[in-house]
Amino acid sequence: MQVARKLSWTLPDWMFEEFELGLPRATAEQRMALAIQLARRNIETGGGPFGAVIFEVGTGRVIGPGVNLVVSQGCSLLHAEMVAIAFAQATLGTFSLASGKYELVTSSEPCVQCLGALFWSGVERLTCGAPVADAERVGFDEGPRAPDWKEQLSARGISVEAPLLVSEARAVLDEYARRGGVVYNGRTTWTATPAT
Amino acid sequence: MQVARKLSWTLPDWMFEEFELGLPRATAEQRMALAIQLARRNIETGGGPFGAVIFEVGTGRVIGPGVNLVVSQGCSLLHAEMVAIAFAQATLGTFSLASGKYELVTSSEPCVQCLGALFWSGVERLTCGAPVADAERVGFDEGPRAPDWKEQLSARGISVEAPLLVSEARAVLDEYARRGGVVYNGRTTWTATPAT
Numbered sequence: 281m282q283v284a285r286k287l288s289w290t291l292p293d294w295m296f297e298e299f300e301l302g303l304p305r306a307t308a309e310q311r312m313a314l315a316i317q318l319a320r321r322n323i324e325t326g327g328g329p330f331g332a333v334i335f336e337v338g339t340g341r342v343i344g345p346g347v348n349l350v351v352s353q354g355c356s357l358l359h360a361e362m363v364a365i366a367f368a369q370a371t372l373g374t375f376s377l378a379s380g381k382y383e384l385v386t387s388s389e390p391c392v393q394c395l396g397a398l399f400w401s402g403v404e405r406l407t408c409g410a411p412v413a414d415a416e417r418v419g420f421d422e423g424p425r426a427p428d429w430k431e432q433l434s435a436r437g438i439s440v441e442a443p444l445l446v447s448e449a450r451a452v453l454d455e456y457a458r459r460g461g462v463v464y465n466g467r468t469t470w471t472a473t474p475a476t
Numbered sequence: 477m478q479v480a481r482k483l484s485w486t487l488p489d490w491m492f493e494e495f496e497l498g499l500p501r502a503t504a505e506q507r508m509a510l511a512i513q514l515a516r517r518n519i520e521t522g523g524g525p526f527g528a529v530i531f532e533v534g535t536g537r538v539i540g541p542g543v544n545l546v547v548s549q550g551c552s553l554l555h556a557e558m559v560a561i562a563f564a565q566a567t568l569g570t571f572s573l574a575s576g577k578y579e580l581v582t583s584s585e586p587c588v589q590c591l592g593a594l595f596w597s598g599v600e601r602l603t604c605g606a607p608v609a610d611a612e613r614v615g616f617d618e619g620p621r622a623p624d625w626k627e628q629l630s631a632r633g634i635s636v637e638a639p640l641l642v643s644e645a646r647a648v649l650d651e652y653a654r655r656g657g658v659v660y661n662g663r664t665t666w667t668a669t670p671a672t
Contacts, residue, residue, distance in 0.1 A: 281540060283497055286565035288484040301479055305483040342479060356571045356596040357562050359555065366553050370480035375552045392622075393596055396589025399619045423595045424628030426588075432620030 291354055291367060294321060295345055302339040311335050311385045312409055312444040315340070319387040320359070322347035325433065329418075329456035332360035332386035332394075334368035334377065337405065343382060344368025361386050361394035363402045364476045378402030387449045388415050394421035399433065406433065407441040409449025418453045419463040485549055487563060490517060491541055500536040507531050507581045508605055508640040510538070515556070515583040515648045518543035525600025525614075525652035528556035528582035528590075530564035530573065533545065533601065539578060557582050557590035561597045583645045584611050588619035591624030595629065602629065603637040605645025614649045615659040 295301065295318065305311045311333065318331030328348030336343055347365030350356055361384060368374055368382065383405035384398050389412040398406060412422050426432055430440045491497065491514065506531065514527030518671045522659055524544030532539055542560030557580060564578065565571055579601035580594050585608040594602060608618050622628055626636045 281537075281567065283492075283541065284487075284563050285492065286484060286486045287562060287566045288482060290482045291480075296479075297479065301586045315502065341477075343477075345479065350571050354569060354571045355562055355565050356573075357558060357593055357597065358571075359596075362553060366483060366551055367480050369551050370483045373550060375546050375550045375554075377552075391596075393589060393592025396587060396619055397553055400555075400587075402552065412535055421632070423592055425627045425634075426620045426622040429620045436617070436620075455638050461534060 287355075289349065289355070289358065289361070289363070289366070291345065292322075292325065292347070292349075295347070299345070301345055305335065305342070306340050308407060308441070308444055309387075310323050311340060311383075312387075312407060312433070313336065313448070315343075315360075315385045315387045316409055316445060316448050316452060318345060318347050320455070322360075323459065323461060325352075325457050327352055328360070329452050329461065330360035330386070330388055332364040332371045332384060334403065335383050335385060337381040338437070343371050343401045357393070359391065361390055363396050365378070365397055365403075369401070376402040378404070383407065387452060388412070389422070391415075392425045395425060395429055395433075399436065399438065403438065404439060405439050406466050408443050409445055410453055411443065411446070414450045414453050416459045483551075485545065485551070485554065485559070485562070487541065487559070488521065488543070488545075490521070491543070495541070497538045497541055501531065501538070502536050504581075504603060504637070504640055507536060507579075508583075508603060509644070510541075511556075511581045511583045512605055512641060512644050512648060514541060514543050515645070516651070518556075519648065519652050519655065519657060521548070521593050523548055524556070525657065526556035526570060526582070526584055528560040528580060530560045530599065531579050531581060533577040533579050542625070552643075553589070555587065555590050557586055558593050561593055561599075567599070572598040574600070579603065583648060586606070587611075587616070588621045590620060591625055591629075595632065595634065601635050601636065601637060604639050605641055607639065607642070610646045610649050614653045643656050
Protein backbone atom coordinates (compact mmCIF):
# COMPACT_ATOMS: atom_id res chain seq x y z
CA MET A 281 0.00 0.00 0.00
CA GLN A 282 1.35 3.39 -1.04
CA VAL A 283 0.83 6.40 1.20
CA ALA A 284 -1.10 9.14 -0.63
CA ARG A 285 1.11 12.12 -1.55
CA LYS A 286 -1.46 14.49 -2.99
CA LEU A 287 -5.15 15.08 -2.50
CA SER A 288 -7.70 17.33 -4.14
CA TRP A 289 -11.08 18.62 -3.10
CA THR A 290 -13.71 20.00 -5.44
CA LEU A 291 -16.84 21.99 -4.74
CA PRO A 292 -20.00 20.56 -6.35
CA ASP A 293 -20.90 22.06 -9.73
CA TRP A 294 -24.49 22.69 -8.59
CA MET A 295 -23.21 25.32 -6.14
CA PHE A 296 -22.03 27.48 -9.01
CA GLU A 297 -24.85 26.64 -11.41
CA GLU A 298 -27.78 27.23 -9.08
CA PHE A 299 -26.86 29.85 -6.49
CA GLU A 300 -25.53 32.99 -8.22
CA LEU A 301 -22.49 33.04 -6.00
CA GLY A 302 -21.23 36.18 -7.72
CA LEU A 303 -24.19 38.10 -6.30
CA PRO A 304 -23.47 39.95 -3.01
CA ARG A 305 -25.83 39.31 -0.10
CA ALA A 306 -26.45 42.65 1.64
CA THR A 307 -28.24 41.55 4.81
CA ALA A 308 -27.45 39.08 7.57
CA GLU A 309 -30.67 37.20 6.77
CA GLN A 310 -29.73 36.85 3.10
CA ARG A 311 -26.34 35.48 4.10
CA MET A 312 -27.84 32.93 6.44
CA ALA A 313 -30.49 32.04 3.86
CA LEU A 314 -27.71 31.10 1.42
CA ALA A 315 -25.99 28.87 4.00
CA ILE A 316 -29.28 27.11 4.70
CA GLN A 317 -30.14 26.76 1.01
CA LEU A 318 -26.75 25.14 0.39
CA ALA A 319 -27.38 22.73 3.28
CA ARG A 320 -30.80 21.82 1.89
CA ARG A 321 -29.49 21.32 -1.64
CA ASN A 322 -26.62 19.21 -0.30
CA ILE A 323 -28.89 16.61 1.28
CA GLU A 324 -30.64 16.14 -2.08
CA THR A 325 -27.30 14.87 -3.40
CA GLY A 326 -26.75 12.56 -0.43
CA GLY A 327 -24.51 14.99 1.45
CA GLY A 328 -24.65 16.01 5.10
CA PRO A 329 -27.25 18.60 6.22
CA PHE A 330 -24.87 21.49 6.76
CA GLY A 331 -23.96 24.62 4.79
CA ALA A 332 -21.58 27.48 5.57
CA VAL A 333 -20.24 30.52 3.75
CA ILE A 334 -17.38 32.95 4.26
CA PHE A 335 -18.55 36.45 3.30
CA GLU A 336 -16.72 39.73 3.02
CA VAL A 337 -18.41 41.66 5.83
CA GLY A 338 -18.75 45.04 4.15
CA THR A 339 -19.97 43.93 0.73
CA GLY A 340 -21.65 40.59 1.36
CA ARG A 341 -19.58 39.00 -1.39
CA VAL A 342 -19.19 35.22 -1.24
CA ILE A 343 -15.52 34.34 -0.75
CA GLY A 344 -15.83 30.67 0.24
CA PRO A 345 -18.99 28.56 0.00
CA GLY A 346 -19.13 25.22 1.80
CA VAL A 347 -21.27 22.16 2.32
CA ASN A 348 -20.52 18.94 4.12
CA LEU A 349 -18.48 16.73 1.76
CA VAL A 350 -17.34 14.09 4.27
CA VAL A 351 -18.94 11.11 2.59
CA SER A 352 -18.70 12.16 -1.06
CA GLN A 353 -15.02 13.10 -0.86
CA GLY A 354 -13.96 10.55 1.74
CA CYS A 355 -12.51 12.86 4.36
CA SER A 356 -13.76 13.51 7.88
CA LEU A 357 -12.26 17.02 7.84
CA LEU A 358 -14.77 18.21 5.24
CA HIS A 359 -17.48 19.73 7.40
CA ALA A 360 -19.24 22.68 5.78
CA GLU A 361 -17.36 25.29 7.82
CA MET A 362 -13.99 23.66 7.05
CA VAL A 363 -14.79 23.63 3.33
CA ALA A 364 -15.87 27.30 3.43
CA ILE A 365 -12.67 28.31 5.22
CA ALA A 366 -10.34 26.29 2.99
CA PHE A 367 -11.94 27.57 -0.21
CA ALA A 368 -12.06 31.17 1.05
CA GLN A 369 -8.33 30.97 1.74
CA ALA A 370 -7.76 29.41 -1.69
CA THR A 371 -9.80 32.21 -3.29
CA LEU A 372 -7.73 34.85 -1.51
CA GLY A 373 -4.40 33.01 -1.70
CA THR A 374 -3.63 33.32 2.01
CA PHE A 375 -3.83 31.23 5.17
CA SER A 376 -5.19 34.17 7.13
CA LEU A 377 -8.61 35.72 6.66
CA ALA A 378 -7.50 38.37 9.16
CA SER A 379 -5.96 40.09 6.15
CA GLY A 380 -9.44 41.51 5.48
CA LYS A 381 -12.84 41.63 7.11
CA TYR A 382 -14.53 38.27 6.83
CA GLU A 383 -17.28 36.42 8.60
CA LEU A 384 -18.42 32.80 8.79
CA VAL A 385 -22.13 32.14 8.46
CA THR A 386 -23.14 28.56 9.17
CA SER A 387 -26.47 26.74 9.13
CA SER A 388 -25.69 24.98 12.45
CA GLU A 389 -23.54 25.84 15.45
CA PRO A 390 -20.01 24.57 14.85
CA CYS A 391 -18.77 21.26 16.26
CA VAL A 392 -15.46 21.19 18.12
CA GLN A 393 -13.43 20.75 14.92
CA CYS A 394 -15.06 23.68 13.14
CA LEU A 395 -14.91 25.82 16.26
CA GLY A 396 -11.17 25.24 16.26
CA ALA A 397 -10.84 25.89 12.54
CA LEU A 398 -12.68 29.20 12.67
CA PHE A 399 -10.52 30.25 15.60
CA TRP A 400 -7.39 29.69 13.47
CA SER A 401 -8.85 31.04 10.23
CA GLY A 402 -8.83 34.74 11.04
CA VAL A 403 -12.57 35.39 10.61
CA GLU A 404 -13.83 38.16 12.84
CA ARG A 405 -17.48 37.16 13.19
CA LEU A 406 -19.60 34.02 13.46
CA THR A 407 -23.34 33.72 12.86
CA CYS A 408 -25.13 30.39 13.37
CA GLY A 409 -28.55 29.02 12.43
CA ALA A 410 -29.68 25.94 14.37
CA PRO A 411 -28.27 25.50 17.88
CA VAL A 412 -26.14 22.47 18.60
CA ALA A 413 -29.05 20.77 20.40
CA ASP A 414 -30.81 20.34 17.06
CA ALA A 415 -27.86 18.58 15.46
CA GLU A 416 -27.55 16.39 18.54
CA ARG A 417 -31.26 15.56 18.48
CA VAL A 418 -30.84 14.24 14.94
CA GLY A 419 -27.94 12.08 16.13
CA PHE A 420 -24.72 14.05 15.59
CA ASP A 421 -22.25 14.29 18.47
CA GLU A 422 -20.64 17.73 18.31
CA GLY A 423 -17.67 16.56 20.36
CA PRO A 424 -15.65 17.77 23.34
CA ARG A 425 -16.43 21.50 23.15
CA ALA A 426 -15.60 23.96 25.91
CA PRO A 427 -18.86 25.07 27.58
CA ASP A 428 -17.75 28.71 27.41
CA TRP A 429 -16.69 28.57 23.75
CA LYS A 430 -18.55 31.77 22.83
CA GLU A 431 -16.76 33.72 25.56
CA GLN A 432 -13.45 32.13 24.57
CA LEU A 433 -13.93 33.21 20.95
CA SER A 434 -14.97 36.68 22.06
CA ALA A 435 -11.88 36.99 24.24
CA ARG A 436 -9.87 36.33 21.06
CA GLY A 437 -11.64 39.06 19.09
CA ILE A 438 -14.21 36.90 17.30
CA SER A 439 -17.80 38.00 17.90
CA VAL A 440 -20.63 35.48 18.01
CA GLU A 441 -23.84 37.06 16.70
CA ALA A 442 -27.40 36.12 17.69
CA PRO A 443 -28.78 33.04 15.88
CA LEU A 444 -30.67 33.70 12.65
CA LEU A 445 -33.39 31.80 10.75
CA VAL A 446 -33.31 29.08 13.38
CA SER A 447 -36.49 27.31 12.33
CA GLU A 448 -35.43 27.24 8.66
CA ALA A 449 -32.06 25.82 9.67
CA ARG A 450 -33.65 23.26 11.98
CA ALA A 451 -36.02 22.18 9.20
CA VAL A 452 -33.05 21.01 7.09
CA LEU A 453 -31.80 18.80 9.93
CA ASP A 454 -35.29 17.36 10.35
CA GLU A 455 -35.58 16.75 6.61
CA TYR A 456 -32.26 14.90 6.68
CA ALA A 457 -33.52 12.67 9.47
CA ARG A 458 -36.83 12.10 7.66
CA ARG A 459 -34.88 10.85 4.65
CA GLY A 460 -32.88 8.46 6.83
CA GLY A 461 -29.61 10.28 6.27
CA VAL A 462 -26.35 8.84 7.51
CA VAL A 463 -24.70 10.13 10.67
CA TYR A 464 -21.08 9.85 9.59
CA ASN A 465 -19.23 10.12 12.86
CA GLY A 466 -15.79 8.71 12.21
CA ARG A 467 -16.04 5.99 14.82
CA THR A 468 -19.53 4.74 13.98
CA THR A 469 -22.12 5.28 11.27
CA TRP A 470 -25.85 5.12 11.83
CA THR A 471 -29.10 6.55 10.55
CA ALA A 472 -30.31 9.96 11.71
CA THR A 473 -33.14 10.08 14.24
CA PRO A 474 -36.37 11.63 12.94
CA ALA A 475 -38.24 14.03 15.23
CA THR A 476 -40.90 12.25 17.26
CA MET B 477 -12.64 37.74 -8.18
CA GLN B 478 -13.56 34.13 -8.90
CA VAL B 479 -14.33 31.80 -6.00
CA ALA B 480 -11.94 28.82 -5.97
CA ARG B 481 -13.65 25.57 -7.05
CA LYS B 482 -10.86 23.09 -6.51
CA LEU B 483 -7.87 22.85 -4.23
CA SER B 484 -5.00 20.42 -3.88
CA TRP B 485 -2.58 19.67 -1.11
CA THR B 486 0.76 17.92 -1.53
CA LEU B 487 3.08 16.36 1.03
CA PRO B 488 6.69 17.55 0.79
CA ASP B 489 8.97 15.31 -1.29
CA TRP B 490 11.57 15.20 1.50
CA MET B 491 9.14 13.19 3.63
CA PHE B 492 9.29 10.33 1.18
CA GLU B 493 12.96 10.74 0.24
CA GLU B 494 14.43 10.91 3.73
CA PHE B 495 12.24 8.97 6.16
CA GLU B 496 11.69 5.42 4.84
CA LEU B 497 7.96 5.74 5.31
CA GLY B 498 7.45 2.19 4.03
CA LEU B 499 9.29 0.87 7.09
CA PRO B 500 7.00 -0.16 10.00
CA ARG B 501 7.76 1.31 13.43
CA ALA B 502 7.30 -1.45 15.99
CA THR B 503 7.47 0.48 19.27
CA ALA B 504 5.64 3.51 20.64
CA GLU B 505 8.97 5.34 21.01
CA GLN B 506 9.87 4.71 17.36
CA ARG B 507 6.51 6.08 16.31
CA MET B 508 6.89 9.23 18.36
CA ALA B 509 10.48 9.61 17.18
CA LEU B 510 9.23 9.74 13.58
CA ALA B 511 6.63 12.42 14.42
CA ILE B 512 9.32 14.52 16.12
CA GLN B 513 11.83 13.99 13.28
CA LEU B 514 9.23 15.20 10.78
CA ALA B 515 8.58 18.29 12.95
CA ARG B 516 12.31 19.03 13.13
CA ARG B 517 12.81 18.56 9.40
CA ASN B 518 9.80 20.77 8.69
CA ILE B 519 11.23 23.81 10.44
CA GLU B 520 14.35 23.52 8.28
CA THR B 521 12.10 24.24 5.29
CA GLY B 522 10.37 27.17 7.00
CA GLY B 523 7.35 25.14 8.13
CA GLY B 524 5.72 25.05 11.56
CA PRO B 525 7.34 22.99 14.37
CA PHE B 526 4.82 20.17 14.42
CA GLY B 527 4.75 16.60 13.10
CA ALA B 528 2.12 13.88 13.36
CA VAL B 529 1.60 10.41 11.94
CA ILE B 530 -1.33 8.02 11.63
CA PHE B 531 -0.07 4.47 12.22
CA GLU B 532 -1.76 1.10 11.92
CA VAL B 533 -1.69 0.04 15.58
CA GLY B 534 -0.82 -3.64 15.12
CA THR B 535 1.91 -3.34 12.52
CA GLY B 536 3.31 0.16 13.03
CA ARG B 537 2.89 0.90 9.34
CA VAL B 538 2.70 4.57 8.36
CA ILE B 539 -0.72 5.33 6.85
CA GLY B 540 -0.68 9.13 6.92
CA PRO B 541 2.37 11.31 7.67
CA GLY B 542 1.84 14.99 8.46
CA VAL B 543 3.67 18.21 9.14
CA ASN B 544 2.38 21.72 9.54
CA LEU B 545 1.82 23.14 6.04
CA VAL B 546 -0.21 26.25 6.98
CA VAL B 547 2.17 28.82 5.57
CA SER B 548 3.61 26.89 2.62
CA GLN B 549 0.22 25.80 1.29
CA GLY B 550 -1.78 28.85 2.38
CA CYS B 551 -4.43 27.15 4.50
CA SER B 552 -5.02 27.48 8.24
CA LEU B 553 -6.52 23.98 8.37
CA LEU B 554 -3.17 22.34 7.62
CA HIS B 555 -1.87 21.57 11.09
CA ALA B 556 0.25 18.42 11.26
CA GLU B 557 -2.53 16.28 12.75
CA MET B 558 -5.04 17.46 10.13
CA VAL B 559 -2.60 16.64 7.35
CA ALA B 560 -1.91 13.18 8.83
CA ILE B 561 -5.64 12.43 9.11
CA ALA B 562 -6.53 13.70 5.63
CA PHE B 563 -3.70 11.78 3.97
CA ALA B 564 -4.41 8.61 5.98
CA GLN B 565 -8.00 8.73 4.78
CA ALA B 566 -6.81 9.37 1.22
CA THR B 567 -4.44 6.41 1.50
CA LEU B 568 -7.25 4.15 2.68
CA GLY B 569 -10.00 5.68 0.52
CA THR B 570 -12.43 6.24 3.38
CA PHE B 571 -13.60 9.07 5.65
CA SER B 572 -13.49 6.78 8.67
CA LEU B 573 -10.36 5.37 10.24
CA ALA B 574 -12.66 3.36 12.50
CA SER B 575 -12.73 0.85 9.65
CA GLY B 576 -9.43 -0.45 11.04
CA LYS B 577 -7.20 0.04 14.04
CA TYR B 578 -5.37 3.32 13.78
CA GLU B 579 -3.64 5.73 16.11
CA LEU B 580 -2.51 9.32 15.94
CA VAL B 581 0.97 10.11 17.23
CA THR B 582 1.74 13.82 17.42
CA SER B 583 4.81 15.78 18.48
CA SER B 584 2.67 18.23 20.50
CA GLU B 585 -0.67 18.01 22.26
CA PRO B 586 -3.43 18.88 19.79
CA CYS B 587 -4.98 22.34 19.60
CA VAL B 588 -8.75 22.66 19.62
CA GLN B 589 -9.02 22.18 15.84
CA CYS B 590 -6.93 19.00 15.81
CA LEU B 591 -8.66 17.69 18.92
CA GLY B 592 -11.93 18.01 17.03
CA ALA B 593 -10.52 16.46 13.88
CA LEU B 594 -9.16 13.40 15.66
CA PHE B 595 -12.50 12.96 17.40
CA TRP B 596 -14.24 12.80 13.98
CA SER B 597 -11.51 10.79 12.25
CA GLY B 598 -12.15 7.40 13.83
CA VAL B 599 -8.69 6.92 15.37
CA GLU B 600 -8.77 4.86 18.53
CA ARG B 601 -5.66 6.13 20.29
CA LEU B 602 -3.72 9.36 20.76
CA THR B 603 -0.12 9.75 21.89
CA CYS B 604 1.42 13.20 22.37
CA GLY B 605 4.97 14.50 22.82
CA ALA B 606 5.24 18.03 24.23
CA PRO B 607 2.39 19.24 26.45
CA VAL B 608 0.36 22.22 25.32
CA ALA B 609 2.18 24.47 27.79
CA ASP B 610 5.31 24.17 25.66
CA ALA B 611 3.56 25.31 22.49
CA GLU B 612 1.99 28.16 24.43
CA ARG B 613 5.34 29.17 25.89
CA VAL B 614 6.69 29.56 22.36
CA GLY B 615 3.71 31.75 21.50
CA PHE B 616 1.02 29.51 20.02
CA ASP B 617 -2.50 29.85 21.38
CA GLU B 618 -4.08 26.39 21.34
CA GLY B 619 -7.57 27.82 21.41
CA PRO B 620 -10.83 27.25 23.30
CA ARG B 621 -10.28 23.65 24.41
CA ALA B 622 -12.45 21.89 26.98
CA PRO B 623 -10.42 21.45 30.19
CA ASP B 624 -11.57 17.80 30.42
CA TRP B 625 -10.75 16.97 26.78
CA LYS B 626 -8.90 13.77 27.67
CA GLU B 627 -11.88 12.45 29.62
CA GLN B 628 -14.23 13.52 26.85
CA LEU B 629 -12.18 11.63 24.27
CA SER B 630 -11.99 8.61 26.53
CA ALA B 631 -15.78 8.66 27.01
CA ARG B 632 -16.01 8.38 23.20
CA GLY B 633 -13.70 5.39 23.04
CA ILE B 634 -10.45 7.19 22.19
CA SER B 635 -7.65 6.51 24.64
CA VAL B 636 -5.03 9.13 25.45
CA GLU B 637 -1.68 7.50 26.23
CA ALA B 638 1.05 8.85 28.48
CA PRO B 639 3.31 11.48 26.84
CA LEU B 640 6.45 10.17 25.14
CA LEU B 641 9.86 11.71 24.33
CA VAL B 642 8.72 14.98 25.86
CA SER B 643 12.12 16.65 26.00
CA GLU B 644 12.91 15.74 22.37
CA ALA B 645 9.55 17.16 21.32
CA ARG B 646 10.04 20.29 23.39
CA ALA B 647 13.46 20.82 21.86
CA VAL B 648 11.90 21.23 18.40
CA LEU B 649 9.62 23.99 19.68
CA ASP B 650 12.59 25.71 21.30
CA GLU B 651 14.62 25.40 18.11
CA TYR B 652 11.76 26.99 16.18
CA ALA B 653 11.69 29.93 18.59
CA ARG B 654 15.48 30.22 18.46
CA ARG B 655 15.24 30.57 14.68
CA GLY B 656 12.60 33.32 15.02
CA GLY B 657 9.87 31.19 13.45
CA VAL B 658 6.50 32.68 12.62
CA VAL B 659 3.50 32.09 14.87
CA TYR B 660 0.82 31.89 12.18
CA ASN B 661 -2.35 32.31 14.18
CA GLY B 662 -5.00 33.30 11.67
CA ARG B 663 -5.82 36.57 13.37
CA THR B 664 -2.29 37.80 13.98
CA THR B 665 1.21 36.78 13.01
CA TRP B 666 4.23 37.30 15.16
CA THR B 667 7.61 35.82 15.94
CA ALA B 668 7.96 32.87 18.30
CA THR B 669 9.26 33.55 21.79
CA PRO B 670 12.63 31.96 22.59
CA ALA B 671 13.07 30.33 25.99
CA THR B 672 14.50 32.73 28.55
